Structure formats: C-alpha cells, structure tokens
Amino acid sequence: MHALRAAWPSKFGSQHGHFEFDNGFDGPFPFGFHWSGSHSGGLPWLMHGHHPVPNWCPQPPTPVTIQFRSFDGSGNNLSSPGLNAAGTAVDRIGPAHFADGVSDPLDGPNPRTISNVVVGEGDANVPNEQGVSAFMYAWGQFIDHDLTLTRSDGVNDISILVPDGDPVFGDGAIMPMTRAIIDPSSGTGPNNPAIPLNFSSGWLDASMV
Secondary structure, three states: OEEEEEEOOOOOOOOOOOEOOEOOOOOEOOOOOOEOOOOOOOOOOEEEEEEEOOOOOOOOOOOOOOOOOOOOOOOOOOOOOOOOOOOEEOOOOOOOOOOOOOOOOOOOOOHHHHHHHHHOOOOOOOOOOOOOOOHHHHHHHHHHHHHOOOOEEEEEEOOEEOOOOOOOOOOOOEEOOEEEOEOOOOOOEOOEOOOEEEOOOOOOOOOOO
C-alpha cells in the first residue's frame, strides 16, 4: 500500500510544488495527474508519492469469533446440549392421562363446543374489563408456538365432529385432525406413556419465525 507524503518547502513565495499518485506498481497512475502550486495561488508545500504507509496509519481490525445461538436450540444448556432442541420429546411436568395409561385419548367434552363457549363469551363490541384486545390471545398463541409445536402424523384420526347449530359450520361438519407425531421410544407401556415430539425449540428464542 502506498500514500502521499507532504513536505514543506524551505521557504514560501513563488516556490512551486509537485505531486503524483502512486498506484502501488512501478509507475504513477496512467492519468499522468500533475499539480504545481505556490504560496500565493496554491498549497504552500510539496507532495511526493512512492512512499509506504507509515505504521501509525489505521490498520484493519483483527477478526473476531462471533458467538450465536443455534437454530434448533441445541447447545443452550452446556451440561445437557440436547435439552429443548427441536425434534426432541416435550418435557412432561405431570403424569400422563390416557384411557389405557399408554396412548389412547380420553373421552371428554366436544372441543368445538368448548371453543365456542370460551371464545364467544361476552359481547365483542364491549371493551374487555382488563383493557386488552384480541391481540392478547393472538400474541399468547404466537409465543406458545415459540416453545412447543407438534406435527400431525397424518395417520391416527381424531377428527372433531362439529355440533349442530354451530355459528360458523353447517350441521354434520367435521374438523379433520390426526394425532401428533410421538417419540418412537415412548408409548411402550404405562411406565413409558406416549409423548409427542416438539418441532420447535423449547426456548423463548423466536424459533417459530
């Protein structure tokens, strides 16, 4: 690398200066750029090329290693690198509840009925007592999918029969659904009930984006 160096003349007056650019090769730039000046009409110094850049010039920064989180959530816990990684089983914090103690679903109220009762509660035109809008539950669902997101296996049918008189669906409608993909090492017995796989990382890390 080369640069220009300024040199003060011994005295000013009508003395002229000259500089040329060094392109780093054996000669000046092919433009033949030339400048002459004096104290009265130009710069009061001489500039000469063909000089290396001194050591005090800014140097390129030293490359640094950038640390970042993994895409699948692995390695966040150094003592257990696979903890909460995508593709691992969800963490069950309570006992499993299956009809056979292994994997068969329990009977219960119709899910669509529950949905209609909870979501349809109150008047949509009346402000919420807590001052929140529908964005509250939408944001909650968004965050939920940052922590847990299962995938349907496309095989084991658990479709929901919509009750007659539904405000959206016609009588006899069905909401198709299949079971979640389970950990293949689970579901072998009451001591090892089925547990689904989580296809999002179990960390609050925006992995659903």
